[in-house]
Amino acid sequence: MNILNKTRSMVLTAVFAAIIVILALTPFGLIPLGFMNATIIHIPVIIGAIVLGPKYGGFLGGIFGLASLWKNTYMPNPTSFVFSPFIKVGEYGGNFGSLVICMVPRILIGIVAYYVFRGVLKIWKGRSKAALAAAGAAGALTNTLLVMNLIYLFFGKEYGMAAKGLTDGVYGVIIGIIFVQGVPEAIVSAILTVAITQALFKVMKS
Numbered sequence: 001m002n003i004l005n006k007t008r009s010m011v012l013t014a015v016f017a018a019i020i021v022i023l024a025l026t027p028f029g030l031i032p033l034g035f036m037n038a039t040i041i042h043i044p045v046i047i048g049a050i051v052l053g054p055k056y057g058g059f060l061g062g063i064f065g066l067a068s069l070w071k072n073t074y075m076p077n078p079t080s081f082v083f084s085p086f087i088k089v090g091e092y093g094g095n096f097g098s099l100v101i102c103m104v105p106r107i108l109i110g111i112v113a114y115y116v117f118r119g120v121l122k123i124w125k126g127r128s129k130a131a132l133a134a135a136g137a138a139g140a141l142t143n144t145l146l147v148m149n150l151i152y153l154f155f156g157k158e159y160g161m162a163a164k165g166l167t168d169g170v171y172g173v174i175i176g177i178i179f180v181q182g183v184p185e186a187i188v189s190a191i192l193t194v195a196i197t198q199a200l201f202k203v204m205k206s
Contacts, residue, residue: 009052009056012051013059016044016047017063019044020041020044020045020060020064021063021067023040024064024068024071025067025070025071029041031188038184039185040185040188040189040192041064042064042106042139042140042189043139043189043192043193045064045109045110045113045139046109046110046113046135046136046139046193047193047196048060048110049061049109049110049111049113049114049135050113050117050135050193051200051201051204054110054111054114054115057110057111057113058108058110058111061107061109061111062103062107065102065103065104068083068106069083069084069102072084072087073086076089078090078162078163079163080094081093081094081098081155081162082097082098082151082154082155082158082159083101084102085097085098085099089162092155092158092161092162097150097153097155100154101150101151101154104146104150105142105143105146105147105150106143108142108146109139109140109142109143112139112142113136113139113142113193114135116131116134116138116139117131117132117134120135129194129198132190132193132194132198133190133191133193133194134190135193136186136189136190136192136193136194137187137190139189140186140188140189141182141186144177144178148174148178148182152170157170
């Protein structure tokens with residue numbers, strides 16, 4: 001039974017990892033909401049952590065981070081230097097802080113989501129939908145809050161200039177992005193995590 005469980009976990013991990021890479025490197029990782037595009041790349045990380053556990057969630061988050069590193073290195077945009085230490089965009093270049101921004105928040109997505117899921121289940125027994133929704137939102141917000149605040153910590157002025165041409169009020173821009181982009185992404189993540197994970201649980205039981 002242990003061998004079967006390990007095999008199943010490895011297969012599911014490979015499937016989740018493939019989905020993450022596809023979403024990260026193609027437009028399929030975005031859902032248009034009219035006023036913005038919501039990123040959904042973190043959702044396989046969250047679901048994988050809930051189904052397989054925090055270690056697998058951390059691993060899948062690492063895959064997300066590596067895919068992001070690759071994309072920002074080989075398909076850069078004006079602010080890609082905050083995610084890749086290997087490029088220079090105009091006068092701004094990445095450094096070790098870029099690796100921290102690119103990897104640490106993504107690794108923590110699944111870990112935080114798993115423990116939020118378990119914590120809510122422990123407090124509200126039988127409320128699996130609430131636990132899944134909380135995990136989905138927590139995972140998404142972990143990514144947004146950590147990424148944006150680490151960008152400000154390591155590249156505040158450079159990011160302000162590259163993104164908005166600002167030298168002052170950069171943290172106001174960060175806060176704006178968190179609310180305008182992060183909150184809708186958390187809501188989308190909560191909804192999709194509930195729907196997909198419940199369906200996956202049913203398939204696994206059968």
